[in-house]
Amino acid sequence: MPRPSLDQSCTKIVATVGPACDTPEKLAELIEAGADVFRINTAHGKIPDHEQKLAAIREASAMTGVHVGVLLDLAGPKIRLGELVNEPLQCDVGMQLTFIRRGEPKTDHELTSTYGKLIDELTVGNRVMLADGMVALEVESVSADRAVCRVTAAGELRSRQGINLPGVKLSVSAMQRNDLDNAIWAADHGIDFISLSFVRTAEDVRTLKNVLTAHDCEALVIAKIEKPEALANLEQIVDAADGIMVARGDLGVEIDVAETPMAQKRIIRVCKEKVKPVIVATQMLESMHHSPRPTRAEASDVANAILDGADACMLSGETAIGDFPVKTVQMMSRIMQCTEQSLTHDMTERTVTNRVHPITTAVTFAATNIAEAIDASLIVIATKSGGTAWVKSKSRSLIPTLGASDCEETLRRMNLFWGIKPIAIKKMGHPAEIRTEICRWGKKTGVLKVGDRIVFVSGSGVVEKAHNSVVVHTVD
Template structure:
């Protein structure tokens, strides 16, 4: 099976693994179609199930010869309905539903929740949203044993569907006991990215980082923005996280759905300012669960996320349980490639990030400008940790760029950086040998030809922990 080409989309594709694509062969097809990072959703299944997915992903990576990243998505304190007495239950406007503290429902109008403190934290007048906001309730009364709610927006609900409480300040921690167990497992299995659900403050991110640090784990922590409190504390959260996910499913229920597009733009803008990769997620190609083509609105949604500055877009049910997982990835890649043609390299931005040496930042910006000025065929960045590639990704230069390293973990993490393709090299000590090795490979693949110019960024060793060398090389 052929590996993905250097000329696929610069915006990265995150795809969720599920029953529709969990064999090594199916995953290899998705890699070839353009997937850069696979997401494992811990809200479904237990650790043995996650382990099977990791094994299958790494087998697919070997089959295609392409390093792909793995993102473990921690479930967090997602509140869900218990088992309904009548399943499904049609909720009509004016109907009353009663949440019970203890026991099981004995009538169709009684329900339970997975969050034991729900009754304690509800007040008359609070809103309760069920099934991703399809059904809306208003709390009428609360006593020690129950909360009575009235339906204000009708719809059908099923057992175990989600409950959202817009405007209700919950005391529950973002990092649950099961999340800690999954995070420790991820640390032991060299997972590349770990996302934390229902983040409200920077302290939530620090909590997860502390767990990972205690287990010598260098996975990048992705904070999911899906609560109003997260929007209030956005800059502090972006500062401490390694990346951000715009989790529009719950965010669009927790805040007014009309506010969601501008919230997405604000989140992306803050991430651009602070040089943090940002993933836009949820319902991007929702109709492709069953249709072989997306709606025009969905295609526009993907394109607008790219124009806003997203580093990656995520597919959820489209690949996990959909009828056309490969077609969904191919379609997303096509939309990305057409949209990226309208992007322009930003030569004015000189933002400094504390993730890399300031000399590295300056040299990387200069190298990109040189490559644009001379019409270089390729940029090659030799990187140990991936930090230099991180800076380069912000420029949105469309010149094909390789992040080369001899560290497998670095190569997998590079997959989340816009416009950077990972390539393994045999050694990192001698820049001239790295350059020769990569050029030979690229010529063999047809990416370079005689007379092409490349810009090569590396360290000379003069400045410790910094890339301070730019070489312009003409392919012989």
């Protein structure tokens, strides 16, 4: 039985896999540094590329003995520029640029798009943001085959950079054909989490869930909040999804960048109220692409996300293509651990979720309070589905907590739950047998010593003819 990293952060780290870390050896280093979930970004590469990444992740998991989770990020209807005639193209304020419907651009000032209906959905006065908002345009005229725009914010453009249309209600579906193919591939390959980009309504989430259900897939669906429509429908989207990602890259372009911090706080607050895990993503340690240390502002950004209630923080290019992927994960873990020391467990607040039985919620809440009151060394949650661990993760108790299961899928999913350290046990048998196994492991590894108190919580279905049980055990 491998030892969970009880000395690492309670807040989980999602690391994106890319050329800088796509070997089993490098991924194993990231796991040892504190990575809990690996993200495969389907915006880059095809299914054979995803298969190579997944194989490397599984090998790294076997090497370290850690049941690391895997998140497949569906690209969604990301609109991009086509090929430019010459690049980079310097765009100055007042310059005129024209989107054309068909054919290749013939001059520097003609642009094409990957979205065939772009010109149909633009009207005079619309804003068009290019290259993550670095270049801004305003639409001046629209004809059958051309949309003439004027540059309002200067910058540099390159081929294939992103296009955002703040305030424009697009008719394109949140799930494209490639997304459907990737989702089916994920269902067939035991992916743990699937994130859906550019969600606008709860129906978008239900569409993906229906696809997964049809393929007998129990992956948790993570809805990415990056559109104004998603903010308008936030409560319904959170209800429909299994988790949420605050995708600040596109969100900070689709809405005023000045509004992004408060939008992030609102999203986290709603997720906390509805007991859904929430990931904060994009530019968290951006400078560590090429620097071995982050800026002080970036360190504060990570800390504030944790103080707001984030369950996980995500690294994107920092680990995928950065110069210091391992140092970046180590730094994020250090910031998390320092910040978590200021968190306090509220013994009066009890959240309710429809994901688990209300008795399970009540028992888990009471067990955490008991552990705090007796200064327990460890909380152990024996769970079949991970539901009990899900509830416990929202307590923000700093007492080390093991999520014990004999189900590999459950172990991997618990990697996204705040403060839960998954540990594999031989069999979900009688609770006394689980206690014996955990105590033997704890004394052997030095995690436990004689006299330590442990609070054991058995989830629904573990104890015969009972919803749950709570046992306080003293190590002898």
